[in-house]
Amino acid sequence: MNEVHNTQKLISDVLSFLSKTPWEPYYKARLERLSYLSDMPCELAIAGKVKAGKSSFLNALLGIDLAMVGTTETTATINYFKYGHPEDPSKPVMVYWNDGREPEAQTKEFLDSLQGHSKDVLERAERIDHLEYLVPHPILKNITLIDTPGVGSVEDVHEQRTADYFNPQRVALRELHAKQSDTLTEGADAVVYISTPVPESSAQKFFGEYMPNISALNALGVMTQIDRENNAEPEVINRMVQTLVNSYRRELSTVVPVSAGVYHAVKKLQKQGTLEDLQKKVRQIPEDKFQKRFKDSITFLQKDGAYNTLFESCGLPYDTRISMVADMPWKVFYTIALALYYKTLNEAIEYLIDYSGMEKVNKILEKQFFSRSRAIRCSKIIKEVQEILVDLKNVALPELKSQNISRRDYLQVINNSEGYFDRNLLNSFRHFVEKNIPDLGKCDSYSNDIDMLLIKADELRESLAGKEKSSEGLHLLAKMSHLLRTKEEVEELEILFGKYPDKQMPTDRVYLINRQRIWNARLQRVQNNREFSRLLTLVYAMYGKLLNE
């Protein structure tokens, strides 16, 4: 958030300079607006298949319990979540209509009336542009959440077989949502695309019915409910992830396997302080029995029978076992128990949090997408501030200087007229001139102040330029990777522009010098392609920067 703070400080410095000059009224409103714009929250759009566990994911990611907020997954509208308090707590949702009517606050019952797929519901949903929820959750101060249920909201194979699915009104609604989602995801600072795991052979099913128009610059794929997969071995999951990453290089910056359930459960147990106790209990089962018998909920939670006797003999009666599992889904409990059994408490927690992938998603969102969006936004704002300063320097200031020279001339004329005109008259002229035209000394100090502010703006922009250049580089690279000679070259440039935050460029000077020279030669050879030249110029500049460190 540093860049936002620095940008606002710069703007306030410019404003305090202007307050000493006659130019303040011309620029004050504009600068204040720029300051306001620099602190806008980043937009995070969530797209994807509805039954993929979006609510649990959002809950784990942002800590917002959507069910408590009042929306339900199957609502067929686009939902915005912004920071604030609803005026009337019984009417928590603001409805924005398609026809531009005044937005109105509505009740939970209204939301309920949007459930299902009957004709009335669809008609009503069609007339709504979006719903807005004001939630006083602090994280929304920095992130505005946009929930787009439209894309692929019907991926149920059974549904596809019913005639209703092909009902023209439903088709129209699906298409409308797809289009709305496209517009939104283009403008959002980050897009998270959610899906349940798909087998390698049907990677295209990851996106459901409509292929959204997203780009790897701001889109992240999330594969949820990895704990529920029947063959949830890490290698299988990783292979799925790799296939998706390879198939969708242009659309997704990466794919992260996630288990919101595990994350949620571990955090809850941590808060309750019962993790250690759980570990003790689980470890009461001897190892051979653990490996053979502790496999599914049927055996573990058997009330009467051979298994019940088995576990009772380990010191875990039925009631204890029920309380161990509590409200966790079986697979979640299983994963946690497994980790607690074989690892130390701290190791287990670390492993489980890592497995859940939530922190990785957070890190990618913040470090890759949001910080880049913020940097670009601040850079644009600073550029406008620079334009204002240059305007002052090249237009307003010379005019003032010219007035000054005139001032000197006027006073000269007045002085020379001593004795020819009434003294009082001359004094009032002199007074008028002196009052209304500032003297030269101030002009020089204005010039210095403007220069100083320009330097500050420049330094600030330099520090952000790296992110701007990387962003442009990645964008061009996605477009023109086919013009590069080998796959290794594509990957080298991807790492150079910071696509993978864990992979860094080598710091060996000889290597960097060599690479810059090679790319320089290539740049000379491809002059006829302006965009490609621009990409290679950025590559050259990035290496130049690395050499400077």
Place this chain on the structure above:
Amino acid sequence: MAKIGIDFGTTYSTVSYINNRTQEAVPIRFNGKEKIPTMLYFPEDGGRPFIGEAAYAKYEACQNAQTSEEADLVLSGIVTGLKRNMSRTERVAIPGMKSITYVEAISLFFKYIKQYAEKTCFEGEVVTDVCVTYPVSFDETPFKKEILKEAAQLAGFNVIKLLKEPVAAAMGYSGNRVIKNQGLLIYDFGGGTFDVAYVKFDHNGEYITLPPMGNSDCGGDNIDNALYEVWDKIVYNTRGRHISEYENEVFLPILKMDCMKQKEAMSLGIFQKHMLFLPPCASDILRLNPLTPNQWDDIVSPWIDKTIMLTKQMIAKVNAEKSNGLSIDKVILIGGSSRLPQVTEKLKEICPVAPIPVQDIDVAVANGAAIYANAGKIQAQICYCIHDGTKLRTDQQFCIYCGKPNFSYNYCFDDL
């Protein structure tokens, strides 16, 4: 006292000085040519760098080498794009596993100019003063102006002045340092970039500069590339191959020599047959029929139209400020590509007054810089420390209160 003015351009630079006898600005000829390519070549063996025309010769011809690797070796030692890409935080790799800063690279260029001028124009007398011009857009990024100043200091100049290019053009055109009561629209169509600027000199000689408009990727080079594309298509249709041996690449000797020469010929209205010697080693020779004037127009028009649109916007901006006394009294053309006859034709349609082609279209800016360099002795002036506001003079290198460097220090006060 030997003084010169340097127009540091994206693709070409020019240098002028004031002839003592005639008191007029005269461009300096480097090996017979007024324009020096803004290019450096660092040879593989780490010897002294080639600068200007010598570097360009290497660059033009390198792809006639035996192998692609040899050509790459030469190309990797070429340093161009100094003006476009200059930065404080980036370095330039050169042979010998070394890297230099942009300040150092530009200073090598300036030093070459200085030494050449001393040898040929001033009979060995040391050049002490220089005026370097910069585009108005550098006002937004003061670090670029700093880089120019530092490079000039490193090259050995004592008195360094900076001047905006359109103002220099106005001075070079009028021959005077002080211009009064003139509103000038300056159309600068150069090798790599296009800029249109408006400068208004008022009755006191003070000038205001409106925010300039321009396109950093619109110049003579783009027209060369367009012509190359046309030829490439013809070669592909008749011979089934591209001009270059490699996919998606250009063959520099044809681009830089043939395209440019044909462009200049066609600008003069000469349309004739042309022989293309295709690589490798002229293994195939193709005779091209001359283009028709219409075809040439089609190639050139998109680029000229871009410049015309920007000029229109600039004129509209000026007209919007009519109430503030802004007007266009003269329209002057500078930059090599302004020689295209279509430029004058199209400008006549949109400008309030007919454009005046400057006699020395290539060197007007350098002339203005030379005039400015020779203008009066520099006196110490009041300035303020940018860090703590202490009142200082421009001949003090460091602030007397905080000790940090004085941003407004004028290098002319350095001791030799």
